[in-house]
Amino acid sequence: MENLGQGEGLNVFSGTDSVSRYFDPDNLPLLPLVEIPSKLNPLRNEKVRIYAKMLTAHPALNVKALPALNMLRNEPSAASKSVVEASSGSTVLSLAMAARALYGNDNVCAYVTNKKPSDQLRLLRLFGLKIALYGGLAQQEPHDPKGIMSRLRRLAKADENICYLGQYDNDQNWKSHERWTGRQIWKQIPKVNVFCTTVGTGGCITGTGLYLKSQNPSVKNVGVCNVFGDPTPGPRHFPGFESSNFPWRETIDDFEEVSSVASYGMSMQLCREGIVAGPSSGEGLCGLIQYLEKMRISGRLSELADPETGEISCVFICCDLPYQYLDGYFDRLPESQFPPILNQVLLGCDQDKYSESWILSTRQAARMLSCSNQRKQRLRECKRRSNQTRMADVRQRTFRTRFLDLRQREDFETEHIPQSMSSPLKSLTPAIRDLFGNPETLHMIWTGLQSKFIQGEKELSPKKLPIVILCYDGDTSQMATSILRAKGYTAFSVCGGFCALKRFTPTRKLGDGDE
Secondary structure (H helix, E strand, C coil): CCCCCECCCCCCCCCCCHHHHHHCHHHCECCCEEECCHHHCCCHHHCEEEEEEEHHHCCCCCCCHHHHHHHHHCCHHHHCCEEEEECCCHHHHHHHHHHHHHHCCCCEEEEEECCCCHHHHHHHHHCCCEEEEECCCCCCCCCCCCCHHHHHHHHHHHCCCEEECCCCCCHHHHHHHHHHHHHHHHHHCCCCCEEEEECCCCHHHHHHHHHHHHHCCCCEEEEEEEECCECCCCCCEHHHHCCCCCCCCCCCCEEEEECHHHHHHHHHHHHHCCCCCCHHHHHHHHHHHHHHHHHHHCCCHHHHCCCCCCCEEEEEEECCCCHHHHHHHHHHCCHHHCCCCCCHHHHHCCCCCCCHHHEECHHHHHHHHHHHHHHHHHHHHHHHHCCHHHHHHHHHHCCCCEEEECCCHHHHHHCECCCCEECCCCCCCCCCCCHHHCHHHHHHHHHHHHHHHHHCHHHCCCCCCEEEEECCCCHHHHHHHHHHHHCCCEEEEECCHHHHHCCCCCCECCCCCCC
């Protein structure tokens, strides 16, 4: 413990065990303790100071990294077994990373409720986790004999190749916070008066609380639970936690319950102020403020104050990050709490893929046009010689590239690329400038193109043959190319459109040799 928070020199980790040492809190600087802005602390004028302990700053980015590391270290057999855990979030993600870092073991399986959103299942798979789904209640009581955790205990007992660490039963869970979280907080702010965190397994509140009370028995530890039937991801409601065998009864002084709406709302406010943390962190802060308000209303707030400074220093835990819970914010919070999206008309149009590889330079387009013209010339020669066999062969390879001109008919008649076909788009005029910078015009052009390509399939070449779309400046043809590519056509646009291409190839007026 002598090197707690000293880090490794310049915080550089190298060698075959670099990641293992990088995950070890003893080799890292102290994880940040950040006072929240006054606007989020309604009791700042009462000399209450609230600090966020950023366990999200650990390399695994979540509070469960510490118990995962400690449980694996104290179970060497996990090096060669299949590690299983009933978790769909921070615990099993941390176990997967730590198992690789410590033992090179990538055989970790998450037992996950079948109600889990698909994006969160993809997140687990991204980190290399196997997934086994289970039905029934999503958040099951840890000691329910029919529950998933009891089934995993029986599975590990029956199969010696299975390692079930059991975060709800494993004392190395809460001891990790006694070893690291509590010690760090005490080193950073030895006058801490109130410690608060959400209660999931109970590891953090138990271990951190025990250490802080060992240093100062007057420290108050507040556990925050979900409202029954209104879950925030991570924490549990009190009935689901009460059966825990961790020594929480000698540690926790009070409990608070917080709704999911309040939790997500506070998390959002923290994020906007630069303390990026997920909904369980918001729940912890809400619970802390509720506790302090109750003490103030009862006239007992001063009981918490430091006798020398008169201040009340409070710490809550930031547990994980908000990104995997984005849908929850928008499902629970009113639309008025989010800034508006400008130019929303664009969400209903122009959604197909664009690619720079579909934009031809003027030289590339001129070369394609030249090849088509050479083939057409050979077809004319066959006609003059009445060589029907040769003509049929050449006809098959003629017009391998077609040019479709979307400009207005009168502009096409004035000047156009040889062999191009006029297919005017009614809404397109030379006056349209910066198409992609004008949302209403963009929507109008996109709507016109959709209608044209639905009704005008006969104008298009077979899907496997190239078709080059021309417009005045190249913007509309880029959009047309995007639409046609989505429909399976081999379409291209030309950089700069007709106006640029005509400088590299002869043009004609209508009737000047067109066929």
